[in-house]
Amino acid sequence: MDFHLTEEEKMLQATARDFAKKELEPVAPKVDEAEEFAMENFQKMAQLGFTGLAIPSEYGGSGGNAVSLVIVMEEVARACASTCDILDAHISLCARPIYLYGTEEQKNKFLPPLAKGKRIGAFGITEAEAGSDISAIKTTAVRDGDSYILNGSKLFITNGPVCDIVVVFANIPTLAPRGMTAFIVETNASGFGRGPQYKKLGMHGATNAELIFDNVRVPASNRLGDEGKGMRICLATLDEGRLGIAAQSVGIGQAVLEQAISYSKERKQFGNLISQSQAIQWMLVDMATKVEAARLLTHQAACLYDEGARVSKEAAMAKLYASEACLDIAIKGIQIFGGYGYMMDSPMQRYFRDAKLTQIYEGTSEVQRMVIARALLA
Numbered sequence: 082m083d084f085h086l087t088e089e090e091k092m093l094q095a096t097a098r099d100f101a102k103k104e105l106e107p108v109a110p111k112v113d114e115a116e117e118f119a120m121e122n123f124q125k126m127a128q129l130g131f132t133g134l135a136i137p138s139e140y141g142g143s144g145g146n147a148v149s150l151v152i153v154m155e156e157v158a159r160a161c162a163s164t165c166d167i168l169d170a171h172i173s174l175c176a177r178p179i180y181l182y183g184t185e186e187q188k189n190k191f192l193p194p195l196a197k198g199k200r201i202g203a204f205g206i207t208e209a210e211a212g213s214d215i216s217a218i219k220t221t222a223v224r225d226g227d228s229y230i231l232n233g234s235k236l237f238i239t240n241g242p243v244c245d246i247v248v249v250f251a252n253i254p255t256l257a258p259r260g261m262t263a264f265i266v267e268t269n270a271s272g273f274g275r276g277p278q279y280k281k282l283g284m285h286g287a288t289n290a291e292l293i294f295d296n297v298r299v300p301a302s303n304r305l306g307d308e309g310k311g312m313r314i315c316l317a318t319l320d321e322g323r324l325g326i327a328a329q330s331v332g333i334g335q336a337v338l339e340q341a342i343s344y345s346k347e348r349k350q351f352g353n354l355i356s357q358s359q360a361i362q363w364m365l366v367d368m369a370t371k372v373e374a375a376r377l378l379t380h381q382a383a384c385l386y387d388e389g390a391r392v393s394k395e396a397a398m399a400k401l402y403a404s405e406a407c408l409d410i411a412i413k414g415i416q417i418f419g420g421y422g423y424m425m426d427s428p429m430q431r432y433f434r435d436a437k438l439t440q441i442y443e444g445t446s447e448v449q450r451m452v453i454a455r456a457l458l459a
């Protein structure tokens with residue numbers, strides 16, 4: 082249901098839906114099988130201006146807001162969840178924090194190439210001992226004249242194998258235990274390295290790698306925000322990123338629902354279409370209801386964000402519910418497809434593998450519950 086969208090937003094939705102249907106959906110199985118960064122999809126999104134969403138035109142962007150982002154991300158994920166993952170990391174986790182917390186010099190330098198898709202963005206927080214507990218990061222940043230020297234590594238970084246610009250979080254030892262600080266790191270810097278691409282269960286077209294910082298010299302002019310303010314920037318960025326993952330979850334769930342409805346109208350058992358079976362009908366009802374509820378939670382959080390409200394609780398609720406619903410819908414989709422649903426040439430297996438990640442990255446479901454509980458009990 083899209084009753085609350087403006088005419089402009091409906092036009093954006095129609096454009097994104099048409100693009101995803103024609104350009105992304107036909108190649109999604111090949112993107113998954115190739116297990117390579119979906120560069121062609123990324124470049125096509127750049128041509129449409131999607132890589133510059135929620136970035137003002139004065140910085141090379143396409144304008145729009147959080148609602149614009151969730152509209153486009155749902156439609157992209159409906160066709161190819163990997164491509165949506167790429168877009169979320171590029172915009173919500175890299176370009177947007179530079180726009181929100183960067184200096185004019187930083188915005189003018191980094192945002193135009195990111196917005197135009199000429200450079201690819203990433204976000205570096207996760208480490209071996211700092212997954213859900215981001216306060217435990219070990220990467221350090223030591224001031225040296227007009228630069229900082231970064232040492233450490235970041236794991237599971239989306240867009241890691243191909244990124245050009247990374248928003249990286251490191252601790253300044255002299256400010257411990259509140260030394261987390263954000264930096265804009267260009268990956269052509271001396272001492273920067275990448276580990277091998279990870280092999281993952283799903284989201285194969287959104288590639289991940291370890292990022293390694295071996296005495297990487299970062300100009301002080303590339304510090305994002307003040308020293309010791311990295312935690313605030315990180316948490317606010319994750320709030321917005323969770324809206325993208327919620328929208329991604331809705332898109333996957335919608336795709337599964339549509340495929341399941343279509344299949345149920347074609348498949349016969351015991352002489353009747355399985356769509357005539359109440360058991361199948363009730364599964365479809367539950368799937369459709371969860372998609373609508375997840376979409377409404379996601380759009381509500383995005384609307385509140387655009388109004389200037391702090392949405393930690395609302396974003397966490399949207400991501401929690403949408404991701405949990407997404408996996409449940411994917412499981413039901415396999416059940417409706419029966420034996421064929423379990424085969425690797427079925428579309429259901431990709432949706433299922435992709436759906437699981439939505440419960441894990443940018444804060445697991447357990448972390449979302451912690452965030453919501455803190456807000457309820459404050």
